Amino acid sequence: MRIFHDLAELEEAVGAHLGWSGWHTVTQQQVDVFAELTGDSQWIHVDPQRAARGPFGTTIAHGYLTLSLIPRLMMQVYTVEGLRMGVNYGVNKVRFPAPLPVGSRIRAGMELVSLDPRGGDYQLVTRVTVERDGGTKPVCVADTVNLLFPLAE
Numbered sequence: 001m002r003i004f005h006d007l008a009e010l011e012e013a014v015g016a017h018l019g020w021s022g023w024h025t026v027t028q029q030q031v032d033v034f035a036e037l038t039g040d041s042q043w044i045h046v047d048p049q050r051a052a053r054g055p056f057g058t059t060i061a062h063g064y065l066t067l068s069l070i071p072r073l074m075m076q077v078y079t080v081e082g083l084r085m086g087v088n089y090g091v092n093k094v095r096f097p098a099p100l101p102v103g104s105r106i107r108a109g110m111e112l113v114s115l116d117p118r119g120g121d122y123q124l125v126t127r128v129t130v131e132r133d134g135g136t137k138p139v140c141v142a143d144t145v146n147l148l149f150p151l152a153e
Helices: 007-012 027-036 050-051 063-068 068-073
Strands: 002-004 017-020 078-080 084-097 105-118 121-132 140-150
Touching: 002 007, 007 121, 027 063, 050 121, 063 068, 063 084, 063 140, 068 105, 068 121, 068 140, 105 140
Parallel strands: 002 078
Antiparallel strands: 017 105, 084 140, 105 121, 121 140
């Protein structure tokens, strides 16, 4: 894990690749719970028998489930000290170039795109590439946006 001791150090890393998270296995249970919470119970996600005869040969994770795993993976790659808090602000661009078969292992690589002051806080854009172990294309590429609030001086 990369530790930035302050925002000045983080700013110096803009344009750099910060590394990769550990591997995380996406389970059918995760997919089923996500389907129940979101109401997206399409058979390609939740019916292993039918999905086995479908275009992917197995159930696949929802793209938005993959996206929702990014904060979990990001926390393994870097941290910034000297902050009161950081919050998700949004996503500038998201793509799902390849399906994510259930049972696959994924990890996320991160590149700092920009860090811009906004009055009392900072807007950080990070390009996150989620890859599947053994895959040839990423399963998700997202430009995430976070707001960082420094400690009062």
